[in-house]
Amino acid sequence: MQGAVVNKIKSKIAHGKFGEVYFVSSFPQYDVEYVTKLLAIFEHEGLISRIAKGVYVKARKTRFGVLYPSAFELVTEIAKRDKAVIIPTGATAANRLGFSTQVPMNTSFLTTGSGRKLSLGNRTVTLKHGAPRNFAFRGKLMQELVQALRGIGENNITQEDERQIAKLLAETPEKNTIEHDLLLAPVWMRQIIKRNIKGQDNEQMDRLLNR
Numbered sequence: 001m002q003g004a005v006v007n008k009i010k011s012k013i014a015h016g017k018f019g020e021v022y023f024v025s026s027f028p029q030y031d032v033e034y035v036t037k038l039l040a041i042f043e044h045e046g047l048i049s050r051i052a053k054g055v056y057v058k059a060r061k062t063r064f065g066v067l068y069p070s071a072f073e074l075v076t077e078i079a080k081r082d083k084a085v086i087i088p089t090g091a092t093a094a095n096r097l098g099f100s101t102q103v104p105m106n107t108s109f110l111t112t113g114s115g116r117k118l119s120l121g122n123r124t125v126t127l128k129h130g131a132p133r134n135f136a137f138r139g140k141l142m143q144e145l146v147q148a149l150r151g152i153g154e155n156n157i158t159q160e161d162e163r164q165i166a167k168l169l170a171e172t173p174e175k176n177t178i179e180h181d182l183l184l185a186p187v188w189m190r191q192i193i194k195r196n197i198k199g200q201d202n203e204q205m206d207r208l209l210n211r
Contacts, residue, residue, distance in 0.1 A: 005030055009038055013047055013058060019069035021077040022048060022056045051118040051125075068120040071107040072096070075118075075127060084113030085135055086127070087143050090151035097148050098164055110134050110147070133184065139174035142181035146189060154188045166196040173197075 009027055013020075027035045039056055042048050048056040049066055057074065060067040068074070072088070079086045088096050091104040105123050110130030118125040137143035145168065152161065174181070178197070182190050 005034070006038060009035070010042065010047070013042060016058050018058060018060055019073050019077070020058045021074060021081070022058070023081060024054050025081075051120060052116050055116070055118065066121055068123075071109075071118075071120070071123070071125045074120075075109050075111075075125060078116075078127070079111065079113065082111070082113035084111050086111045087130065087134060087147055089128075089147045093144050093148035094151050097144060097168060099148055099152060099161055136184055137181045138177035139172075139181050141168060141172045141174055142177070142185070145193070146185050149189050149192070150186075157192060162192065162196055165193060166198060169193070169196060170198050 009030070012027075013022065016022075022039065024032055024035050024039065036054070039048065040050075043050050043056060046061060047058075049059045049068070051057050051068075051074070055078070057068065059069070071092070075086050078084075087093070087110045089108045089110055091100065091102075092107040092109065094100045095103055106126065107123070108126045108128065111127045112130065112135055113127070115129045116127050118127070134143070134147075137146070145165070149157070149165075182193065185193065
């Protein structure tokens with residue numbers, strides 16, 4: 001019986017896609033302690049890589065070392081499992097939105113789920129449980145933009161950053177949610193965002209600028 005269980009779990013992992021994340025709870029039909037031991041054995045065999053306590057990923061082994069999926073792909077998979085929402089923060093958000101071309105070695109996200117740290121070789125991914133107000137935005141761009149600008153800092157915003165804000169808002173205007181979301185942003189961000197909004201209708205623009 002145990003041999004059959006080993007083969008079933010091993011086969012599922014072996015046929016899984018690159019970047020697949022596995023938890024002990026990924027195999028609910030089997031005993032938790034037994035699955036925990038099996039995943040540790042499969043890690044030792046090189047089938048999966050451990051990235052946090054009880055969390056494994058199917059990574060690629062290359063002659064240059066272990067190749068992991070992107071941090072965003074990993075946390076997206078974990079968020080699905082946790083039925084959680086995630087938002088990149090700081091330098092991670094700034095890089096995703098094009099304010100910086102430098103990919104941070106240590107990436108960070110807010111989550112409505114459990115906080116945890118993932119170790120991807122020499123990189124760290126931090127998931128921090130965030131306050132509900134961070135997830136009150138209705139538009140996806142605005143919630144990331146606020147986190148990016150917070151990471152850059154009020155006194156460090158350049159003309160180039162403002163041009164990038166205008167570009168982002170033009171590409172993803174979020175006309176149906178921008179009025180609501182602006183009120184959730186700090187006052188200094190609100191002012192910067194307002195002066196870089198283009199393409200809104202005149203009536204909506206008047207309302208935004210007079211708030």
